[in-house]
Amino acid sequence: MNIAYYNGxxxxxxxxxxxxxxxxxxxxxxxxxxxxxxxGFFYDMPGHMTRLGNSMRELRLQWTDxxxxxxxxxxxxxxxxxxxxxxxxxxxxTRGAARRTHHFPSPGIDPTVYxxxxxxxxxxxxxEKGIKVMLxxxxxxxxxxxxxxxxxxxxxxxxxxxxxxxxxxxxxxxRLITEGSHSNFFAVIDGALYTHPxxxxxxxxxxxNNVLRIAAEAExxxxxxAIPENKLRFATEAFITNTSAEVTPVIEVGGNTIGTGxxxxxxxxxxxxxxxxxxxLRR
Amino acid sequence: MNIAYYNGxxxxxxxxxxxxxxxxxxxxxxxxxxxxxxxGFFYDMPGHMTRLGNSMRELRLQWTDxxxxxxxxxxxxxxxxxxxxxxxxxxxxTRGAARRTHHFPSPGIDPTVYxxxxxxxxxxxxxEKGIKVMLxxxxxxxxxxxxxxxxxxxxxxxxxxxxxxxxxxxxxxxRLITEGSHSNFFAVIDGALYTHPxxxxxxxxxxxNNVLRIAAEAExxxxxxAIPENKLRFATEAFITNTSAEVTPVIEVGGNTIGTGxxxxxxxxxxxxxxxxxxxLRR
Numbered sequence: 380m381n382i383a384y385y386n387g388x389x390x391x392x393x394x395x396x397x398x399x400x401x402x403x404x405x406x407x408x409x410x411x412x413x414x415x416x417x418x419g420f421f422y423d424m425p426g427h428m429t430r431l432g433n434s435m436r437e438l439r440l441q442w443t444d445x446x447x448x449x450x451x452x453x454x455x456x457x458x459x460x461x462x463x464x465x466x467x468x469x470x471x472x473t474r475g476a477a478r479r480t481h482h483f484p485s486p487g488i489d490p491t492v493y494x495x496x497x498x499x500x501x502x503x504x505x506x507e508k509g510i511k512v513m514l515x516x517x518x519x520x521x522x523x524x525x526x527x528x529x530x531x532x533x534x535x536x537x538x539x540x541x542x543x544x545x546x547x548x549x550x551x552x553x554r555l556i557t558e559g560s561h562s563n564f565f566a567v568i569d570g571a572l573y574t575h576p577x578x579x580x581x582x583x584x585x586x587x588n589n590v591l592r593i594a595a596e597a598e599x600x601x602x603x604x605a606i607p608e609n610k611l612r613f614a615t616e617a618f619i620t621n622t623s624a625e626v627t628p629v630i631e632v633g634g635n636t637i638g639t640g641x642x643x644x645x646x647x648x649x650x651x652x653x654x655x656x657x658x659x660l661r662r
Numbered sequence: 663m664n665i666a667y668y669n670g671x672x673x674x675x676x677x678x679x680x681x682x683x684x685x686x687x688x689x690x691x692x693x694x695x696x697x698x699x700x701x702g703f704f705y706d707m708p709g710h711m712t713r714l715g716n717s718m719r720e721l722r723l724q725w726t727d728x729x730x731x732x733x734x735x736x737x738x739x740x741x742x743x744x745x746x747x748x749x750x751x752x753x754x755x756t757r758g759a760a761r762r763t764h765h766f767p768s769p770g771i772d773p774t775v776y777x778x779x780x781x782x783x784x785x786x787x788x789x790e791k792g793i794k795v796m797l798x799x800x801x802x803x804x805x806x807x808x809x810x811x812x813x814x815x816x817x818x819x820x821x822x823x824x825x826x827x828x829x830x831x832x833x834x835x836x837r838l839i840t841e842g843s844h845s846n847f848f849a850v851i852d853g854a855l856y857t858h859p860x861x862x863x864x865x866x867x868x869x870x871n872n873v874l875r876i877a878a879e880a881e882x883x884x885x886x887x888a889i890p891e892n893k894l895r896f897a898t899e900a901f902i903t904n905t906s907a908e909v910t911p912v913i914e915v916g917g918n919t920i921g922t923g924x925x926x927x928x929x930x931x932x933x934x935x936x937x938x939x940x941x942x943l944r945r
Contacts, residue, residue: 383682396679397687399666399776404680405754406813407690438818469762471688479752481813481820481844493682518804520815529814530689530764532803535721537764561764 382458383495384451389458392495401491403473406481407529409491410434412448415499415622416456416466417657422622424449426585433583434526435472439483442472442490455496465501467623470494471528499623506650509628509642510546512559512619514608515539517552517580524579533560547619549632552580555605559619563587564606564629566637567616567645571600586620586653593652599645611635616643618650625657626650665741666778667734672741675778684774686756689764690812692774693717695731698782698905699739699749700940705905707732709868716866717809718755722766725755725773738779748784750906753777754811782906789933792913792925793829795842795902797891798822800835800863807862816843830902832915835863838888842902846870847889847912849920850899850928854883869903869936876935882928894918899926901933908940909933 383392402408412431414421421427431445452468459466473491477484519532537560540548547559557575558564563584565574572594575581594601606614615638617629626649628642637643642650666675685691695714697704704710714728735751738744756774760767802815820843823831830842840858841847846867848857855877858864877884889897898921900912909932911925920926925933 385682392682395682397682397684399668399675399678399680399778401680401687402817404684404687405811406817407811408814408817438814473687481817482824483817483821495682516804520803521799521801522815527814528688528690529812531691531721531810531812532805534685534689534691534764534766538766541765 381495381497382455383493384455385493386489386491389454395493397491397493398476400476400479401473402475402477403471403491403528405479407527407531408438409471409473409528410438410440410526411469411471411528412526413622414452414468414470416461416468416496418463418465421449421452421468422657423585423589424452426588430526430583430585431470437522437525438474438527440472440474440490441487442492445472448494451494452496455494459496461496461498465499466496467499468494468496473528502624502627505546506625506627507642509630510619511544511631512547512549512629512633513540513543513545514551514633515548517550517557519550522579523557523581524577524583526582536560551608554608556608556611557581557605558584562619562621562624565590565618565620566606566611566614567643568606568610568613571602572645573602573604573606575605576603584620586622586625589656590620590626590649590653593649593656597648597652599648614638616646618646626653664778664780665738666776667738668776669772669774672737678776680774680776681759683759683762684756685758685760686754686774686811688762690810690814691721692754692756692811693721693723693809694752694754694811695809696905697735697751697753699744699751699779701746701748704732704735704751705940706868706872707735709871713809713866713868714753720805720808721757721810723755723757723773724770725775728755731777734777735779738777742779744779744781748782749779750782751777751779756811785907785910788829789908789910790925792911793902794827794914795830795832795912795916796823796826796828797834797916798831800833800840802833805862806840806864807860807866809865819843834891837891839891839894840864840888841867845902845904845907848873848901848903849889849894849897850926851889851893851896854885855928856885856887856889858888859886867903869905869908872939873903873909873932873936876932876939880931880935882931897921899929901929909936
């Protein structure tokens, strides 16, 4: 039986029921985080907490007890016997339940806080062999830096990608590569590692930010510059990052092979260093 | 006690509880409609049904029994003793509850269908005196023609408007006026009635479409052309339309007075004709 967290209580996930007046259900008026448990520790929980704070500030969500999330997450790992396995914890905070109005409820109401954990099976095949991704004209809003639950554009795009046999959909806005439907995108061009800079057009990925740090530590040249779509053909390597995919090589973009069609050398250096950090956490 | 509809059953609204796995709650993966009851009939129910079908098709939502909505809506009016008053019925259809994945659940699952009714108090003061609206750079996605529940951008924008004392937020995309956060926008320039043409950038409003018909019947010149923001200063009249506001005059946009600062003559003609249609329904 999965034990989840809901508004201050731990209870069986099956018993949690959301009000149909919840603004998460009616308006996508909420934010979320997904953190990863590496058999002993959460990877970069401070990074996730900072981003959660940023997303909540953008929406002016008031969860005064948000600082309790790390201990909620640990408790969910314990209560679900996940301490010794790879696992994930999902957190969602919405503005709460109130009579339906486009403006915020006034006076303010308590937010809805929901969190649950599950055992996680890493996709090792994709990490070893690399994946093919599709390209699609950006269709999302202009505040992709907010980790909101308004994910309809992401799900529609990812669904389209999977139906064409791709493992991710990468967006192009004004001819520049932004990011994937639920990942950040990197490419190696002329020996330098490129990724879209932080802006309203991408989510500040936790894995992205750690990869940038790791690349710098490995003395790889890093350029936080958007890649024009028509420069992709010069890429010798590419990869995506997110909390579940970590560093997953990309061997084909929009039907065009990247480099030799196999995971690249710099990708491997970064991926190995990332893996050693996450296994180091186990000690 | 409010009686609502949930997945085939009528039951007290307070007893309805949505699963936290519902894709409406996690991904904004759903669509909605709001229909208006005029003391005896729903206004343009066929228009709402066609749009619901379009939205569902865009999301590939499968609610095979969607044709039953008109009778569900009437039943809600009856069960809540609203037959003799102005009322609204809200309908939301989501992809349903399933393990959280960005792609659609496979195999498919049953959608979540939720509907409820409430007595409605028209905002006669705004309709008589007109309203002030703000202008804001468009921040929504590129598929605003879908009436989806991914309304976070709309709520944030409308909240901003209300805090500045405005009654609506009108969006500007690439220097062209698109529509409001939950209304369509019209302006009279050189004696012709302008509104943004149907496209991915606006919702095909039911009131909008009826107003265009009514304007043509009244032999008002109609131009379905986007108004450049810098042409707004030539507007002698403006109004917004939606199911609850019907035809509500706009007397100020972004701090600039429209015309004389009072509701305009063509606006009144259209508004009066709209009112006579909706009161005719009562007969």
